[in-house]
Amino acid sequence: MAQSNPNRLKLSQLRALVAIAKTGTFSDAALQLDLSQSAVSHAIATLETELGVILLNRGRQGAVLTPVGATITAEAEAVLNRLDTICQQAQLAKGLQSGQVRIGGFRSVATHILPAVIERFRQQYPGISVTIDEFSHYRRVDESLREGRIDIGFSYLPAGKEFDAWELLRDEYIVLLPPAAKPVNAQLTWEQLFSYPLIQTPPGDGCRYKIEQYLMRHQQPCKFAYDVREDSTIVSMVQKGLGATIMAKLAAEPIPDDIIVAQLPDPFERVIGVITLTDALQPPSVFAFLDTIKAVWGGKPGESQAA
Amino acid sequence: MAQSNPNRLKLSQLRALVAIAKTGTFSDAALQLDLSQSAVSHAIATLETELGVILLNRGRQGAVLTPVGATITAEAEAVLNRLDTICQQAQLAKGLQSGQVRIGGFRSVATHILPAVIERFRQQYPGISVTIDEFSHYRRVDESLREGRIDIGFSYLPAGKEFDAWELLRDEYIVLLPPAAKPVNAQLTWEQLFSYPLIQTPPGDGCRYKIEQYLMRHQQPCKFAYDVREDSTIVSMVQKGLGATIMAKLAAEPIPDDIIVAQLPDPFERVIGVITLTDALQPPSVFAFLDTIKAVWGGKPGESQAA
DNA sequence: CAATTTCCATGAAAGCTATAGATGGATTTA
DNA sequence: TAAATCCATCTATAGCTTTCATGGAAATTG
Numbered sequence: 001m002a003q004s005n006p007n008r009l010k011l012s013q014l015r016a017l018v019a020i021a022k023t024g025t026f027s028d029a030a031l032q033l034d035l036s037q038s039a040v041s042h043a044i045a046t047l048e049t050e051l052g053v054i055l056l057n058r059g060r061q062g063a064v065l066t067p068v069g070a071t072i073t074a075e076a077e078a079v080l081n082r083l084d085t086i087c088q089q090a091q092l093a094k095g096l097q098s099g100q101v102r103i104g105g106f107r108s109v110a111t112h113i114l115p116a117v118i119e120r121f122r123q124q125y126p127g128i129s130v131t132i133d134e135f136s137h138y139r140r141v142d143e144s145l146r147e148g149r150i151d152i153g154f155s156y157l158p159a160g161k162e163f164d165a166w167e168l169l170r171d172e173y174i175v176l177l178p179p180a181a182k183p184v185n186a187q188l189t190w191e192q193l194f195s196y197p198l199i200q201t202p203p204g205d206g207c208r209y210k211i212e213q214y215l216m217r218h219q220q221p222c223k224f225a226y227d228v229r230e231d232s233t234i235v236s237m238v239q240k241g242l243g244a245t246i247m248a249k250l251a252a253e254p255i256p257d258d259i260i261v262a263q264l265p266d267p268f269e270r271v272i273g274v275i276t277l278t279d280a281l282q283p284p285s286v287f288a289f290l291d292t293i294k295a296v297w298g299g300k301p302g303e304s305q306a307a
Numbered sequence: 308m309a310q311s312n313p314n315r316l317k318l319s320q321l322r323a324l325v326a327i328a329k330t331g332t333f334s335d336a337a338l339q340l341d342l343s344q345s346a347v348s349h350a351i352a353t354l355e356t357e358l359g360v361i362l363l364n365r366g367r368q369g370a371v372l373t374p375v376g377a378t379i380t381a382e383a384e385a386v387l388n389r390l391d392t393i394c395q396q397a398q399l400a401k402g403l404q405s406g407q408v409r410i411g412g413f414r415s416v417a418t419h420i421l422p423a424v425i426e427r428f429r430q431q432y433p434g435i436s437v438t439i440d441e442f443s444h445y446r447r448v449d450e451s452l453r454e455g456r457i458d459i460g461f462s463y464l465p466a467g468k469e470f471d472a473w474e475l476l477r478d479e480y481i482v483l484l485p486p487a488a489k490p491v492n493a494q495l496t497w498e499q500l501f502s503y504p505l506i507q508t509p510p511g512d513g514c515r516y517k518i519e520q521y522l523m524r525h526q527q528p529c530k531f532a533y534d535v536r537e538d539s540t541i542v543s544m545v546q547k548g549l550g551a552t553i554m555a556k557l558a559a560e561p562i563p564d565d566i567i568v569a570q571l572p573d574p575f576e577r578v579i580g581v582i583t584l585t586d587a588l589q590p591p592s593v594f595a596f597l598d599t600i601k602a603v604w605g606g607k608p609g610e611s612q613a614a
Numbered sequence: 615c616a617a618t619t620t621c622c623a624t625g626a627a628a629g630c631t632a633t634a635g636a637t638g639g640a641t642t643t644a
Numbered sequence: 645t646a647a648a649t650c651c652a653t654c655t656a657t658a659g660c661t662t663t664c665a666t667g668g669a670a671a672t673t674g
Contacts, residue, residue: 004394004401006387011318012632026651039633041651046632051397053404058651060641067431068400075393079386080313086382087311090358093375097360124374319661333622346662348623353661365622367670 004051011083014076016043017055021073025062092284097127099285104133104141105154106206108231108251109272113154113168113297121292128285137206145277151286152293156206157273165275168297171250172269173211176234177260178241187263190220197225197243199234211246214268235259311358318390321383323350324362328380332369399591404434406592411440411448412461413513415538415558416579420461420475420604428599435592444513452584458593459600463513464580472582475604478557479576480518484567485548494570497527504532504550506541518553521575542566 019029020040030037048055055069065073101121105114110132118130135141138155145153146162159165175188177196184192201208212222225243228234231251238245239256248270255261274293276282326336327347337344355362362376372380408428412421417439425437440457442448448460449467466472482495484503491499508515519529532550535541538558545552546563555577562568581600583589 004397006390006394007318007322009318009390009393010632011314011316015314025649027649035632036634037651038635038653041653042632045652051394052401053397060650062650068397071396071400072393075389075396079389079393082382082386082389083313083316086316086379086386087313087358089378089382090311090360090375093378094359317661332620334620342661343663344622345624345664349661352623367621369621 008050009047010043011080013043013047013050014079016040017047017069017073018076018080020044020056020063021065021069026058028062095284096125096288099127099283100129100131101152101285101289102131102133102150103152103154103289104135104144104150106135106138106141108248109154110134112250112253113272117289117293117296120296121289124292125285125288128288130289135206136201136204137209139206142275145275148277148280151276151280151282152289153275155273155275156210157271159273159275162278163275164278165273167271167273168293169250170269170271171248172267173214173246173264174249174252175244175246175262175264176238176252176255177244177262178238179258179260180241181244181260184260184262188265190218190265193244193246193265194221194223198223199226199228199237199243199245200224201231201234202227202229205229207248207251210270214246214264218266315357316354317350318387320350320354320357321386323347324354324376324380325383325387327351327363327370328372328376333365335369402591403432403595406434406590407436407438408459408592408596409438409440409457410459410461410596411442411451411457413442413445413448415555416461417441418538419557419560420579424596424600424603427603428596431599432592432595435595437596442513443508443511444516446513449582452582455584455587458583458587458589459596460582462580462582463517464578466580466582469585470582471585472580474578474580475600476557477576477578478555479574480521480553480571481556481559482551482553482569482571483542483545483559483562484551484569485545486565486567487548488551488567491567491569495572497525497572500551500553500572501528501530505530506533506535506544506550506552507531508538508541509534509536512536514555514558517577521553521571525573 015033016029016035016039019032020026023029023032026040026044027037030040033040044056051072053068053072054066055072056063057066103114114132118132121128121130133144133150135144141150141153141155142160142163144150153163154168157165157167175193177184181196200211215222226237228237231247234245234247235252235256237243239259246264250272274290276286276290322340323336323342323346326339327333330336330339333347333351334344337347340347351363358379360375360379361373362379363370364373410421421439425439428435428437440451442451445462448457448462449470451457452460453469460470461475462472464472464474482500484491488503507518522529533544535544538554541552541554542559542563544550546566553571557579581597583593583597
């Protein structure tokens with residue numbers, strides 16, 4: 001009996017078969033494939049010879065699939081679909097060979113979250129340029145995103161409903177006390193807290209804003225002894241005994257060993273999330289970066305939540 | 308940016324890609340594909356141009372897949388596998404375009420079970436010739452199967468362990484009484500049974516044998532008034548009042564309305580099954596016929612049981 | 615450090631093969 | 645009977661795949 005050799009099958013033959021199955025006649029299939037009727041006829045004849053099987057019953061009103069023909073047509077369609085997939089994946093990869101991603105975040109993000117993500121991203125997509133904007137206030141992040149100056153923002157949740165957002169981590173505000181501070185319970189009283197001069201970031205800073213709101217909510221005075229821009233400088237000042245500070249834990253890192261860490265009288269945290277503009281048509285590079293964030297931070301890709 | 312058109316992909320290119328992925332170098336791939344190294348190189352170059360993507364990083368120790376290359380290789384393999392599937396299915400169908408199936412069964416099978424099966428089979432596989440041997444005794448069926456004169460046998464279960472067997476139906480033996488018989492309970496006593504002259508198939512017939520065994524098991528006399536070969540003749544004779552008969556229900560069909568049907572003093576049935584030789588290398592046609600039997604008789608194909 | 619070996623790329627020519635175009639047969643429709 | 649529709653077949657050709665012949669680059673060897 002004849003030999004049917006997979007290596008001798010031609011894609012054009014499969015395309016012809018599928019087209020005939022869809023259109024019902026050789027001629028229409030030829031039209032659809034932009035070929036001559038002769039070519040289609042030839043293709044099927046060759047395919048049938050090769051497989052040693054009649055695939056189509058020809059009649060006056062066109063061609064009808066035989067049972068084998070139907071089976072094989074299904075397979076052929078699957079093959080052609082997969083070919084499309086190959087092209088699509090190539091397209092996608094091509095889109096990731098170049099392009100840019102513009103990231104925006106407030107300071108502690110840039111320092112503590114982004115480096116690991118960017119390292120991995122540059123490794124995986126060396127062709128994509130990454131720019132980072134650093135903002136002093138998280139509201140500037142939202143603003144830049146809205147105005148299209150950045151593609152991905154790190155900000156606080158909940159975010160406005162014009163954003164797609166998902167939570168990255170929860171970051172608790174803590175109190176840093178000088179090494180010389182006399183031992184206290186982990187949880188401070190307001191009185192204990194205000195017994196130290198407070199060192200904070202200057203007005204207009206996002207953290208300062210959050211802390212002022214917090215104190216106002218508890219009807220406490222917003223009296224600060226020093227305004228210092230750099231978190232690390234604040235930490236140094238605390239370490240040298242100049243005062244205490246309220247600071248998000250992430251921003252305080254690395255915390256020197258001799259500094260005393262205490263909890264606020266009322267626990268308080270910020271939720272750091274990743275946000276993108278809901279109705280922006282993102283280039284593949286942006287999706288790739290989001291995936292990388294999720295990969296680095298353990299989130300499951302594709303799972304997002306509007307908050 | 309370039310356009311990658313699925314219609315321009317060539318199977319030879321995919322084969323080259325997969326071969327390189329497997330062998331690790333262009334040269335070995337060429338060897339495996341029985342092509343020149345140049346051909347493989349060209350194939351990949353064209354494919355990469357077409358897709359607009361680098362699939363392989365070439366180095367001193369051969370070629371290594373890029374991430375995209377790996378993705379696409381996986382797809383390509385799937386495509387090629389499906390091509391194999393197409394050929395296999397064609398092969399299978401080809402095996403069913405001709406061939407023969409030799410069936411053997413005792414008489415009531417040939418009359419009552421086979422017609423529906425054969426009709427469907429001939430419709431589905433018009434090229435396969437079906438021959439039917441009819442035997443008076445089920446032992447002749449087993450014998451013919453063992454000696455290779457038939458491929459599929461209808462016989463009684465349990466079957467010898469040289470056979471693959473599965474149950475087709477259970478067929479109860481019943482008593483047919485003349486229309487004039489005085490009303491009786493559905494279940495006869497031995498006495499009632501023997502008050503009629505008994506009409507049976509002649510000695511050597513499978514049914515006769517079964518019935519004799521049954522009576523002997525119950526220490527009853529094997530006294531028969533008439534030996535008649537044809538089941539339908541026996542039924543007619545009962546109908547005309549010449550006597551009663553013990554007969555499998557299937558063999559008695561169609562049972563005339565005026566005949567009285569009663570149960571044996573001790574219920575008794577035969578199990579009709581389909582058997583094939585366990586270690587025979589069956590041609591596809593045989594499998595096809597078995598599938599048709601199962602399809603017609605509601606059995607789930609592929610489910611078989613040795614008894 | 616030259617020589618060798620083992621990679622892959624490239625360009626031109628050869629060989630196949632898919633395709634178009636023209637024709638014809640078969641069957642249905644008018 | 646003529647016309648229309650559908651598919652098969654034949655031939656010539658354009659296009660593509662493959663080979664052949666070369667060459668360059670990188671590792672290995674003596």
